[in-house]
Amino acid sequence: MKQKLALLDASFRDVAPLNMARPAAEQICSALRAAILNMQIRPGALISENEVGQVFGASRTPVREAFAQLREDGLIMTWPSRGTYVSKLSEQQIIGAQFLREALESAVVERLCTQGLSQDSREKILAVLESQRIAVAAGEKLEFQQLDDRFHLLLAEATGFERIGGLLLREKSALDRLRVLSLNDSDRMGELLSEHEGIFNAIQKGDKDQAFERMRQHLRRVLATLSDLVAANRDFFEEAEV
Numbered sequence: 001m002k003q004k005l006a007l008l009d010a011s012f013r014d015v016a017p018l019n020m021a022r023p024a025a026e027q028i029c030s031a032l033r034a035a036i037l038n039m040q041i042r043p044g045a046l047i048s049e050n051e052v053g054q055v056f057g058a059s060r061t062p063v064r065e066a067f068a069q070l071r072e073d074g075l076i077m078t079w080p081s082r083g084t085y086v087s088k089l090s091e092q093q094i095i096g097a098q099f100l101r102e103a104l105e106s107a108v109v110e111r112l113c114t115q116g117l118s119q120d121s122r123e124k125i126l127a128v129l130e131s132q133r134i135a136v137a138a139g140e141k142l143e144f145q146q147l148d149d150r151f152h153l154l155l156a157e158a159t160g161f162e163r164i165g166g167l168l169l170r171e172k173s174a175l176d177r178l179r180v181l182s183l184n185d186s187d188r189m190g191e192l193l194s195e196h197e198g199i200f201n202a203i204q205k206g207d208k209d210q211a212f213e214r215m216r217q218h219l220r221r222v223l224a225t226l227s228d229l230v231a232a233n234r235d236f237f238e239e240a241e242v
Contacts, residue, residue, distance in 0.1 A: 015055060017057070018056055023062070024056070025065035026066075028052065028056055028058060028062055028063055028066040029065075029066035032047075032070060032075075033075060036177075037177060038145070038176070039177055039180045042086065043087065043088040043177065044086060044236065045086045046085055047084055047085070048083065049063045049067060052067075067084065074087055088236060088237055089177055089236050089237045089238065091230065094178055094226065097171050097173075098175060098219065098220070098223055101168065102219050104164065104171065105152065105156075105219060106212055106215055109199065109203060109208070110211070110212060112155065113207065113208040113211050114208070125158075128150050129193070132148070132151070132189075132196065136189045136193055145176075145180065149169075151196050153168065153169070177236075195214065199214045
């Protein structure tokens with residue numbers, strides 16, 4: 001399989017110093033994961049333990065541990081005698097992750113419509129929606145994406161089931177980079193905000209049918225543009241099987 005080589009993005013080199021009170025491998029892994037998922041480090045990019053160690057001022061041991069975790073998560077892959085690369089996006093994996101996420105979040109809104117929202121959850125969600133309005137006005141794409149994640153996580157947490165939030169975060173990771181590509185359209189942030197408001201309002205009214213349908217349409221919207229995103233960013237995706 002032919003891969004396009006790319007150097008580690010220069011913007012990633014300006015990282016916060018490691019906190020010596022915390023495990024270095026954990027911090028390096030977290031920083032690399034975030035940079036990969038927000039497309040600061042692009043799919044197909046060549047990365048090395050030596051280079052990452054220099055960026056963080058760390059020895060090879062914690063860097064090697066961080067790479068092992070990222071490899072297990074499917075975010076990087078190593079080919080003997082060729083190096084380590086950031087995994088490319090997989091259309092099949094994206095579709096599967098979307099299927100699982102829709103099942104989880106549909107169950108979340110159904111429960112919330114039945115049991116209602118606590119005052120604390122309501123206030124936190126309203127605060128996120130207001131912050132999203134500010135991010136839309138400022139054109140802050142990455143800030144908006146983080147708030148998007150926060151909105152969905154707050155809904156999951158409001159169910160009272162502790163494991164739901166963690167499950168949601170794991171399943172949506174396959175979609176994060178696709179979402180970053182979709183947000184290159186400036187109008188998309190405003191549309192997402194409107195959809196969030198519609199979902200929240202339906203939950204507030206206890207309208208299960210409307211909340212379910214709004215959530216379903218919201219989550220499926222990015223898949224509707226998948227073929228266009230693949231065509232516009234062909235180098236970021238795995239070669240289609242024939």
